[in-house]
Amino acid sequence: MKTTTIETAASGRSPLGALIRFLMEGPHGNMIHSTVPPGMVGRACHFRSIDEYWYVLSGEGEVWRSAPDGHQGVTRLVPGVCVDIPLGTTFQYRCTGNLPLVFTCTALPPWPGDDEAVIVDGPWEPRVDPEPRAHSD
Template identity: 55%
Template sequence: MKQTRLPDKPDAKSPAGADIRFIMDGPTGNMIHSTVPVGQTNRATRHKTVHEFWYVLAGSGQIWRSDHACQTVVDLETGVSIDIPAGTAFQYRNTGDSVLQFICISMPPWPGDEEADFVDGPWEATVGGN
């Protein structure tokens, strides 16, 4: 059994450009806390093998997701959950006036930044990856 506390400072940056804090990991997945500053648009990516679930804690933004069947833009607001199946292209941005914060659960555990391929998205990114 494990117990953790949210770190005061980010542990790393995601390949897309979000600040991340590692919260929990195990054999079937891991969990991080992500933050996106006001005005930031992250790089569009596609994960090769990892599925993600997100839960928005605070702030507001948008996420674009696209797979072989459809594409959509969803407003990210407190209380909203979304999924990102493996192979889905996605890009997200903070459209509000406060930090966008969300919990992200990856299954299987995040294998490393080589998991993410950069793709074309609908918005111009304001940051790079790592």
Template identity: 45%
Template sequence: MRLPATADLLAPDGSEVRVLLSFAAGGMAHFSLAATQVSRAVRHRSVEEIWYVLSGAGEMWRSHGGHEEVLALCPGLCLTIPVGVRFQFRAADAGPLAVVAITMPPWPGDGEAEAVAGTWAATVGG
């Protein structure tokens, strides 16, 4: 399959999603956030993800069990989001941030992502 030209939907965090392929054990999607946009902070109830940054730059905030960190996002960076980790990301001023992610198990649907307090004021999402 090829990357769809337009987004299929908005993720609960407000990023644009282009759904890619999936198996019973996991699914793959492309996420993008326009320059200067800040996602809504969420945590997943039952899925974990592996992210790979394709292009752009930005930051990812993750928090779990009293440990908090902000990671610089740049092309080639790979990171994980375990179940229950609160996270939020934002794109730098220079251009859009594009990421491909594997979700395991596949995204179960509405209610999977729970809104949480984040570290930045969201500019996208509900």
């Protein structure tokens, strides 16, 4: 059994730009706490082998998702909203409010490394401050 808190969780940077904390790791998946500062627009990507599930805790933002079948749309990210990023879906997110956009992100199976994210062009120009990269969004 494991217990983690935000204060004790290791921190890093996702390949898309968000500030992250590594909350939980297991054989079938892992969970991070993601913070997107005001004005930040993450890099667009699709994943090679995982699905992700996000749950918004605070702040405001948007996620653009484009499925392999061509279905696409923008979803408003506000507290209480949960979205999926199915394998093969291209996506991009941004913080649209004056406070950071904060959400948990669960990856299934566990995040294999930064090569998982294939960076592509998205609908918005990325705005990410330069810092070292670390893990999943």
